[in-house]
């Protein structure tokens with residue numbers, strides 16, 4: 159019972175390989191694993207800590223219920239996403255094939271009832287392809303050739319009328335699509351038109367569980383074999399529970415184990431890393447695994463033995479009270495339909511719905527809707543608009559020639575070369591630990607299409623050495639740290655790199671950083687911060703919340719402006735301030751040329767005593783999909799920097815009345831987003847130039863003082879609406895749940911935009927800086943394609959062009975400052 163799992167990540171020979179039919183990365187990729195990713199993956203950071211090779215539980219008063227709730231909610235998520243909900247509940251549910259089978263080509267009604275558990279999932283059907291009804295399938299199996307190329311019988315699982323329906327189909331042929339993720343095009347008999355094939359969009363493809371794949375390798379196990387196995391303590395031979403599922407956290411596999419009721423209380427589930435050190439014996443014949451749990455592992459999430467019945471009843475009452483408040487609120491908001499799932503489904507599904515409801519701030523949803531529709535019903539660009547006055551430029555051409563002289567290592571106090579002066583001031587701020595960087599890597603990454611990676615930052619650019627966006631950005635951070643410590647040798651700066659993630663991107667991003675060993679950065683300097691999500695609503699009057707299933711609300715991340723509430727909720731701004739950080743650069747992950755930790759930007763903002771910094775480039779054409787920076791002279795009721803001086807604590811008394819004061823006039827910077835601009839503004843010209851030509855490239859800067867000010871709830875950013883096609887389920891008049899896949903936008907996602915935070919800053923404290931688009935702006939917004947702008951290919955070409963241009967001016971060999979100069983070039987090139 160004393161073995162440590164701290165060493166597990168280091169030694170692949172400890173690993174057991176899983177061949178599995180549920181989502182996984184390749185087996186070899188999953189042999190790593192560490193306590194950090196394990197804890198993250200099960201969401202237990204707050205309930206436990208790992209120290210000296212031992213899992214410790216935190217303060218008894220907080221941990222148990224929270225941790226159990228957290229895990230049960232995660233369980234439910236995994237169960238839903240992998241379609242194993244019934245397995246968890248331990249019930250075999252008979253599923254009657256529905257009438258829809260008859261309309262599905264060659265589907266058959268030969269079997270009146272089918273057990274879901276007789277099948278395993280091999281893929282999900284993403285979309286139709288071409289005019290002959292081909293279907294694009296995302297592989298969930300380790301045997302894709304066998305499953306998607308070999309003709310024969312397969313099965314399709316859909317949710318029809320709120321229930322799983324399984325139908326038989328015949329695979330005619332299939333072929334692989336080369337891309338970042340496994341994806342296959344398959345043809346199914348009878349589905350020979352796009353219309354017919356579209357009936358299967360969103361469905362899951364199955365094979366019978368007894369349809370075993372080709373032989374497994376040594377020490378490889380088939381996940382369906384593991385489920386249901388007994389879990390035995392190797393040392394004592396005591397049975398402690400049963401495996402109910404396997405979850406792949408990206409970095410390692412985790413066994414979900416239901417503890418034996420008499421031992422640990424009812425329905426307690428724990429996670430056990432599936433690595434050889436902890437699970438040394440897997441006996442398929444005897445249907446048992448033997449484990450050697452590190453101290454403390456089995457106690458995670460188990461209700462404390464110290465928790466008295468009274469305390470447990472108290473917790474239960476508290477939970478009921480919270481839930482009753484949610485019910486009332488939903489009823490008052492006219493959204494009580496989201497509770498319908500509580501009267502159907504099994505216990506796990508109902509629990510999942512309850513857990514999700516408890517995580518949603520419905521008051522915030524209501525405010526967001528009011529704000530968004532207020533904004534829509536009035537003219538969103540009301541008030542007087544002006545382009546910004548003359549914007550200073552970062553002049554790299556001058557800077558480059560300057561760095562080729564022996565002055566490079568000097569620290570000019572007052573250079574008349576602005577860019578050089580800003581650069582050195584910025585390096586000093588870096589050396590003194592006064593800067594941090596945020597990468598906006600939340601959202602849903604849907605625009606890169608089905609072949610794209612799960613997270614934009616993982617996108618690899620096809621450079622001479624393939625590198626992901628995250629890697630390019632991390633290297634720049636390392637370079638700028640190095641450059642600062644060469645000029646200030648006493649310093650060894652570590653710039654905090656804050657990674658904004660969302661529900662969709664959090665787990666894969668963490669796993670990727672783990673797998674890539676933080677790209678050479680110190681793990682402690684990378685801080686992950688997950689943004690909130692809000693429910694999506696339908697377009698119709700009343701704006702009902704859309705349901706993904708009877709037990710799951712459709713939710714979406716709150717836009718990149720969700721950064722601010724996430725930073726405050728997780729105390730990041732306080733932490734930055736305590737660590738002496740004064741400026742934070744915030745940039746979009748999808749810009750391949752972004753100068754991460756740019757000393758010029760920091761130095762410039764510092765010199766201007768700015769609270770907000772905004773990099774812009776000249777807008778290419780009226781049709782370019784970029785927001786434009788402009789100055790508003792507005793008259794409205796919302797508070798701006800002139801209405802509120804939040805620096806004084808004493809303001810609190812007058813706050814409420816201030817909020818309802820009559821409108822005032824003030825000016826502030828903002829960005830008109832490309833899809834919110836009128837044609838007149840978009841195309842307005844002054845001679846040959848566009849009037850609104852300062853394109854927002856989503857590389858901004860905020861002082862920590864200003865971030866503190868934004869914590870004032872009255873300065874919460876407003877919400878914008880994004881119209882989307884959102885598949886949903888709805889109960890019809892006969893009480894059956896039906897899936898709807900709209901072909902037109904039917905729903906609304908509510909989003910905050912990062913640049914709306916400029917509004918609360920005195921324009922005098924906003925420092926705009928024009929940079930060269932060829933050097934600093936290579937956005938990746940679209941999936942690759944002939945003539946398509948802003949793709950991985952266009953970004954790669956820009957990086958290579960910049961590198962070629964700079965290498966033609968390489969410093970002379972042996973010249974003083976050569977090393978620094980080449981580091982500088984590497985920083986400027988980005989590769």
Ligand SMILES: CC(=O)N[C@H]1[C@@H](OP(=O)(O)OP(=O)(O)OC[C@H]2O[C@@H](n3ccc(=O)[nH]c3=O)[C@H](O)[C@@H]2O)O[C@H](CO)[C@@H](O)[C@@H]1O
Pocket residue numbers: 598599600601602614658660689715716717718719720745746747748783784785786829831832853854855856910911912913937939
């Ligand atoms: C709202 C916003 O900033 N729009 C800017 C964004 O447009 P764009 O249309 O790219 O804006 P998106 O909101 O899609 O994404 C911007 C960045 O924010 C991140 N993200 C997005 C949503 C979310 O909930 N969480 C999150 O972190 C994305 O990962 C991305 O890194 O970049 C363009 C330049 O390329 C600018 O001209 C636009 O003004």
